[in-house]
Amino acid sequence: MEKPTAVKLGSNFNFCLGAASALAVPAIVKVAGTKDSSSIATDVSSTETRENNHLFTFPGARPNLECQWRHMEWTEEQKTSLMKTVSSYKPSSGEVTQAQVLLLGPVGSGKSSFISSVQSVFNGRVTNRAMVGSSSTSFTKKLQSFNIQGQSGEDPTGLVLCDMVGLGGGEMTGPTLHDIMSIIKGHAPEGHKFSPDQPVRSETVGYVKRPSLKDKIHCVAFVVDASKILSYPKGLSTTFQQLREHISDLGVHQVALLTHIDQVCSQTYKDVTEVYKSHIIRDMMVKAASLLGMSTSYIIPVRNYSSELDLDVNTDVLLLSAVDHILQYADLYFQDNTRQNTGPKTD
Numbered sequence: 001m002e003k004p005t006a007v008k009l010g011s012n013f014n015f016c017l018g019a020a021s022a023l024a025v026p027a028i029v030k031v032a033g034t035k036d037s038s039s040i041a042t043d044v045s046s047t048e049t050r051e052n053n054h055l056f057t058f059p060g061a062r063p064n065l066e067c068q069w070r071h072m073e074w075t076e077e078q079k080t081s082l083m084k085t086v087s088s089y090k091p092s093s094g095e096v097t098q099a100q101v102l103l104l105g106p107v108g109s110g111k112s113s114f115i116s117s118v119q120s121v122f123n124g125r126v127t128n129r130a131m132v133g134s135s136s137t138s139f140t141k142k143l144q145s146f147n148i149q150g151q152s153g154e155d156p157t158g159l160v161l162c163d164m165v166g167l168g169g170g171e172m173t174g175p176t177l178h179d180i181m182s183i184i185k186g187h188a189p190e191g192h193k194f195s196p197d198q199p200v201r202s203e204t205v206g207y208v209k210r211p212s213l214k215d216k217i218h219c220v221a222f223v224v225d226a227s228k229i230l231s232y233p234k235g236l237s238t239t240f241q242q243l244r245e246h247i248s249d250l251g252v253h254q255v256a257l258l259t260h261i262d263q264v265c266s267q268t269y270k271d272v273t274e275v276y277k278s279h280i281i282r283d284m285m286v287k288a289a290s291l292l293g294m295s296t297s298y299i300i301p302v303r304n305y306s307s308e309l310d311l312d313v314n315t316d317v318l319l320l321s322a323v324d325h326i327l328q329y330a331d332l333y334f335q336d337n338t339r340q341n342t343g344p345k346t347d
Helices: 076-087 111-123 177-185 235-249 266-270 272-277 279-292 313-340
Strands: 099-104 144-147 159-163 219-225 253-259 299-301
Touching (some): 111 159, 159 313, 219 313, 235 253, 299 313
Parallel strands (some): 099 159, 099 219
C-alpha cells in the first residue's frame, strides 16, 4: 500500500497546500495591513469568471512599443491555421491518442475559464463547458477532465485539459502535494474529491494501481492571475518552485498561462492585439516568471471569455497560440518517454 507522506513546502507551509495558514489567496485585494479575515478565499468557484464587484484601475498610461516583442499574426487566416494545427495534433507516442494537461494554480486564477474559452473557439460561440454537470461548490473539489472537441462534424482533438481544486482554496478544500503527485503519476481517479484527511491511496475507490502512459499527466500548465501578481502571498513563490522541482523529477514539462491581462493594461483591454507591445504585460510576465521560477519563454498571456456572448478573432488567436504552446511541451514528454521505453517501467 502506498503510504502518503506529509511533505512540507517551504518553512512556513503545511503539507496541505490549501491550508489557510499555508497559502491563502485573497479573492479581492485588500489594502496592505488589513487584518479582515473575510477577505481570504475559502471556497471560491472554479468557474473563475471575473467578479462583478471587482473594481480595478489601470496603472498610469505608458506608450506601447511600436513593434511586437513576440511575433504574432492577428488574422482570420492565422486562427484557421492554428485551429487546424490543434485539431490535427496526435501524440508522437503510439501508446496514447490524447495529451493530458493538468491546469494548476491559485483559486480564481482562471483555470476553468481557460478550458471553457478554448472549447468556445471550436464551438464557434461562447460556452461554459467547464460548468457542465457540476455545481460551483462541488466542482472546486473534484478532478475533472475535459476532452476538447473539434469543430462540428470533426473528431475530438488530441487534447484533454484536466481541472482540479485551486491552491489556497481553504483549510479543508486545498490539494496536498501527495495528491497532486498522484494525479500526475496517473493514480488519481476521475472525479476524485480532494480532502486533506482523505488522500489518494490504494484504498481510494477507482485508484489506478498500475497507471499506463495514457493515465498520466503529460504536461502541467501553471495558471496565474496578472491582476493578482503583486498581491499574492510571498510564500506562494516557494510553493510553486517546490512543486516544479517535484514535477520535474517525474520528467513532466511545465508551461504557464498569465490570465486576466485585460485587467492590468488599458490598451490590451481595448485591443488584445496590443498584448505584445505592452510594457505592462511584459513586466507582469517577468514578475510571473520570478514567481514561478521559470523563463518568460514558457509563459503565454491569455484573455479568457467571461461576460462576452460573441467570439473575437484576436482573442481566439491568443488562446489557440497558448494551446499550441502547451502541446509542443506535451509532445516533448512523449518523445522523452519513447526514448526511455527500453528501460524498466516505473509508476
